[in-house]
Amino acid sequence: MLSKRIIPCLDVRDGQVVKGVKFKNHVVLGEIIDLAKRYRDQGADELVFYDITASAEGRSVDRSWIEKTAQVIDIPFCVAGGIHSVEVARAVLHAGADKISINSPAIENPQLITALADEFGSQCVVIGIDSTKQNDDYWIWKYTGSEATAKAAGKRTLDWIKEVQDLGAGEIVLNCMDADGTRAGYDIEQLSAARAICKVPLIASGGAGGADDFVHAFKQSRVDGGLAAGIFHRGELTIPDLKVALKKQDIRVRL
Amino acid sequence: MIAIVDIGGSNLMSVKNAFDRLDVKTTITNDADKIQKASKVVFPGVGAAKPAMSRVHELELAQVMKGLTQPTLGVCLGMQLLFTHSSEADTSCLDIVPGNVTAIPVKEDLPIPHMGWNSLLISKTDSLLLTGIQEGDQVYFVHSFQAEFDQHTSAYCQYGSKIPAVVEKGNFFGTQFHPEKSADIGQKIIRNFLSL
Numbered sequence: 001m002l003s004k005r006i007i008p009c010l011d012v013r014d015g016q017v018v019k020g021v022k023f024k025n026h027v028v029l030g031e032i033i034d035l036a037k038r039y040r041d042q043g044a045d046e047l048v049f050y051d052i053t054a055s056a057e058g059r060s061v062d063r064s065w066i067e068k069t070a071q072v073i074d075i076p077f078c079v080a081g082g083i084h085s086v087e088v089a090r091a092v093l094h095a096g097a098d099k100i101s102i103n104s105p106a107i108e109n110p111q112l113i114t115a116l117a118d119e120f121g122s123q124c125v126v127i128g129i130d131s132t133k134q135n136d137d138y139w140i141w142k143y144t145g146s147e148a149t150a151k152a153a154g155k156r157t158l159d160w161i162k163e164v165q166d167l168g169a170g171e172i173v174l175n176c177m178d179a180d181g182t183r184a185g186y187d188i189e190q191l192s193a194a195r196a197i198c199k200v201p202l203i204a205s206g207g208a209g210g211a212d213d214f215v216h217a218f219k220q221s222r223v224d225g226g227l228a229a230g231i232f233h234r235g236e237l238t239i240p241d242l243k244v245a246l247k248k249q250d251i252r253v254r255l
Numbered sequence: 256m257i258a259i260v261d262i263g264g265s266n267l268m269s270v271k272n273a274f275d276r277l278d279v280k281t282t283i284t285n286d287a288d289k290i291q292k293a294s295k296v297v298f299p300g301v302g303a304a305k306p307a308m309s310r311v312h313e314l315e316l317a318q319v320m321k322g323l324t325q326p327t328l329g330v331c332l333g334m335q336l337l338f339t340h341s342s343e344a345d346t347s348c349l350d351i352v353p354g355n356v357t358a359i360p361v362k363e364d365l366p367i368p369h370m371g372w373n374s375l376l377i378s379k380t381d382s383l384l385l386t387g388i389q390e391g392d393q394v395y396f397v398h399s400f401q402a403e404f405d406q407h408t409s410a411y412c413q414y415g416s417k418i419p420a421v422v423e424k425g426n427f428f429g430t431q432f433h434p435e436k437s438a439d440i441g442q443k444i445i446r447n448f449l450s451l
Binding site for chain 2: 122
């Protein structure tokens with residue numbers, strides 16, 4: 001059977017890996033290639049590089065580091081940020097990314113999802129969703145790269161999850177913004193609601209503070225992968241330790 | 256020289272990078288002569304069967320591919336195209352390996368695409384491509400269609416049913432997974448291919 005995936009997310013700003021709390025106050029954590037190599041060697045199952053400023057600033061990601069990363073890294077990696085057209089997607093994939101993740105551009109132009117799936121196959125089209133709870137429902141947000149640009153997109157998260165699957169999404173990363181950076185655990189309730197209607201792989205994002213949080217997301221919300229950033233970057237939890245802990249709980253991992 | 260056949264698709268560089276990491280020279284080409292003269296041929300592919308086969312015919316590579324006698328490795332969609340037919344948009348494929356490629360059946364709790372690391376279960380212990388590979392070693396899959404499990408299957412994985420992971424017929428080999436993205440295990444398989 002398939003293993004649950006552990007996915008470090010490297011938020012990239014100006015060619016360096018950064019991390020903020022609730023999308024604010026970014027601190028530089030290190031160089032892209034160094035961190036990518038370290039995680040590959042530790043047994044990360046996949047990497048996500050997220051240019052957190054690209055969509056908000058209306059530019060696409062710088063691609064030179066994608067090529068360098070692809071030369072060094074022999075596990076799959078996904079690139080997100082500012083991929084607003086088939087042509088930009090093509091350039092990112094040809095530079096060596098295995099998947100592209102789109103968020104705000106998909107909200108602005110949902111047909112882009114279908115265009116990308118038709119051109120490159122659903123398997124490389126990941127939809128990132130930033131979601132918060134308001135008035136007893138979940139709502140999506142766009143342009144969350146900085147506090148100044150972030151705004152509610154006026155769509156219910158669960159409706160959007162259905163819609164993007166119909167349009168051709170091959171995977172969904174659900175980032176629960178209320179939990180992001182808090183280390184208080186993944187938003188199990190929201191992830192479980194998403195899982196119930198999500199037929200493509202679903203990745204949990206936002207809030208991981210320890211190995212138990214991954215256990216809960218895998219066992220209770222039945223997600224396919226757990227994404228985290230700060231907890232790995234700060235060395236609070238190493239990937240080998242996490243995988244051993246998961247295995248003890250009878251969760252299938254790649255050791 | 257190893258020829259990486261260029262029929263489009265976005266994993267060409269990933270495959271080339273995997274050989275580069277082993278200091279092995281490759282050329283990305285769709286030139287029939289270069290493909291025929293190569294010591295080994297890799298047939299990568301990402302995307303859908305129909306446009307990939309259209310490209311093969313446009314480039315007049317179908318007969319070239321079928322006539323190859325050197326070790327040839329199809330990766331992911333490249334493996335699927337070695338078969339007779341794919342039900343993905345009802346596509347006639349190269350018919351090098353008999354059999355049909357069909358959609359992975361939809362089942363509760365099995366998201367499609369089959370995406371991630373799954374264990375290899377070995378059905379032919381004498382497979383040269385699998386030298387040094389242990390039962391249970393994990394490799395990276397990402398696909399929505401699957402070949403039929405039969406006598407050409409050297410290794411498979413479980414995902415609802417037995418999904419062929421490695422197929423072999425004569426000098427033709429195929430991996431449903433991506434060895435170029437499967438870390439150390441993938442590299443071992445690439446080395447095995449190189450020593451054929």
